[in-house]
Amino acid sequence: MSLAPPLSPGFAAPATEAQRCFRALLEAMSRPGRVRSLPAPAAPPAPLGPAAAAVLLTLADADAPVWLDAGPAAEAWARFHAGCPLVAEPGAAAFALATGAPPALDALEAGTEEEPHRSATLILQVAALEEGAGWRLSGPGIEREHRLAVAGLPEGFLAQWAANRRRFPRGVDVILCAGVRVAALPRTVTIGEQG
């Protein structure tokens, strides 16, 4: 019998760290395009980044199925620390976590007109997140305009987002993660191209 390599740790103090992560996520979701840093778990197995891993620990559990593209080590880590069921189809997930090319937004659960909250959240790892330049965001949570520059998004994301925006109240919400930083795109946000 071969011994599995020891799992890297999750939250050291679950109640307080999860609370601080959640508050950062709540701020991010309430003020789309604002970038927050998450208190992150030490070292999730690659390619899972610290912020994306912290989002999983904060929000996923036995009642929230997760789809993950980060390979067996990350899967074992998520199963052990978050206790979440892992699903093979992105469409069956409450949280879809993409470290590589993400599933199309319309392949994820978007809820129904009566229950739009039964929709997936896409946790998307990107190369970098910066405030103050790039996209022009508007919508609830934004006084006039927030600017957000995102490096490393898949091609065609903006067209997918526009389609996601149009089916409101149905739709998918996105949490962008880069290193320990996060920014959120709730389904209400309108993304204008830079310029």
Place this chain on the structure above:
Amino acid sequence: MSAAPGYNFAYLDENTKRMIRRALLKAVAIPGHQVPFGSREMPLPYGWGTGGIQVTASVIGPDDTLKVIDQGADDTTNAVSIRRFFARVAGVATTERTAEATIIQTRHRIPETPLREGQILVYQVPMPEPLFRLEPRVAETRRMHALADYGLMQVKLYEDIARHGHIAISYNYPVMVNGRYLMAPSPIPAFDNPKMHRMPALQLFGAGREKRLYAVPPYTEVRSLDFEDHPFRPPRAEAACALCGSRESYLDEVVTDDRGGRMFLCSDTDWCRQRREAAG
């Protein structure tokens, strides 16, 4: 300060908090939409703020400063009881000063001091469904929200005007959030409704007994329903506060004798205190 021994931080177990946190994020993403959640029995009765308490318990951390008001006042019995609960189970700092609080849990009022970014206002909600007096069936109102079919409410308001010359709603006055969802602002006086519009703070609503929560993100349009020829005009007592002289704040009427004697006082006790301190 530290939390009470024998209980998890902020009373709720981590699984329950995660369930509520997931629901809160969806509520923020769909402003004004009521998200059902697995509300728990709390050590306080349903109807006494269990929804607000569960929301606060899921949001609050050791660095927060909590203010709790009922009827605008910090020293009403239920506000005292809820504040003590959190001081005990979360060990957080509490305050009566609106400006110092990071989380304000409220029943029936929005503070007069304008709220700012970085603050969260948590409303205790008895009946989250704005249509419940017109259609008691939840299955039916859910369909109406899906279709944004709010004709029933429009007709009710129109009939009020035809019959009384006024819209006969003075509190829990229905609002449209971000132009899409009809929402119950909780039983705040209509006087407070305009404060919800484009508020810099995040507004969260918890209904424990009805097991639903909802949210209004910062800077979101919140419009009180009205008609062009009958614009929304909330009532306020035509008087000044007997203690601070305010003519802008919402007033409580106090009966001073049995011969028609009345006096008016600010409902927001912190606001009144600030004004008296400023006047020296």
Place this chain on the structure above:
Amino acid sequence: MAYVAVKGGERAIAGAHAWLDELRRGDPAVPELSVAQIEQQLSLAVDRVMAEGSCHDRGLAALAVKQARGDLIEAAFLLRAYRTTLPRFGASTPLDTGAMRPIRRISATYKDLPGGQVLGPTFDYTHRLLDFALAAEGAAPPPPAPRAPAEEAPMPRVTAILAQEGLMARETPSEAEPPDLTREPLAFPADRPLRLQALARGDEGFLLALGYSTQRGWGNAHPFVGELRMGEVAVEFAPPELGFPVEIGDIAVTECQMVNQFAGSRTEPPQFTRGYGLVFGHCERKAMAMALVDRALRAAELGEEAAAPAQDQEFVLYHCDNVEATGFVEHLKLPHYVDFQSELEKLRAMRRTAEAAREAAE
């Protein structure tokens, strides 16, 4: 000043609680009730609190009764609020009430049946005369009551006997995980497992009144007590690491199977249908009322007209929970003066408008 008096504050709360403690104890010259006495001698109160508190623990329920000064709804609330803080290890396998060791089992539909009629400890056929002998304490405990020798014969259910003949509509067994009302809010339309869960912890008085209403024409009920049984059943739990169920204890339950006429529909032949009640402890009245209401709530799925209150899912399920109901009714005593002030100003404005309109008309 009156204004100060309406503001409670910390001191008033502490004072109220101290006073409450004093009243709970009552006259110190009278010996204090022990939790064990309540558990043993007020056992039906304990059973009701366990049922409506949805937590099977006699000792805790007795403590709740003592703490609540005998207010059973308050006691059920105490137990629920405690229950919700407990870690959740999993769900038991379904109870096999067919394997119950009954202390009481009666059928109103057959004079005799396999396993026999077992009257058991019941208030039925007692004459309701106050027993002044009980007022005198210190009497010797009553001698053990004679019990009929336990029948070796199994006790088949009356509904199963009818089903053999095809006269009883069969329930479709389902392997689906039933919803959990304690973790998920009610959703409508509510399927039967969810309805039964809500009814099982619903208020006895509310269900009694609703069940009664179905007998008086508010809902088309023709009920017979097919069988009522009361006794201990084994609770089994299958730990995931074991993979097979192990017995973790016995609990007392009361089960009622109510047999109801059904005229048949386009797809179903005329047959009997079942109303089902199952309650913790010895709660016969509640089990019977629950079975009546369960059957009434099946009206829609059986294609019957559903116009009576007891047949209305939302009406029954949203209002049967006494912990929710008592909280919301009693919250009316919290201060509402902000809203009342709004109403005052609105009413004054409307009267001015009406006055002006009348004057203009004159």
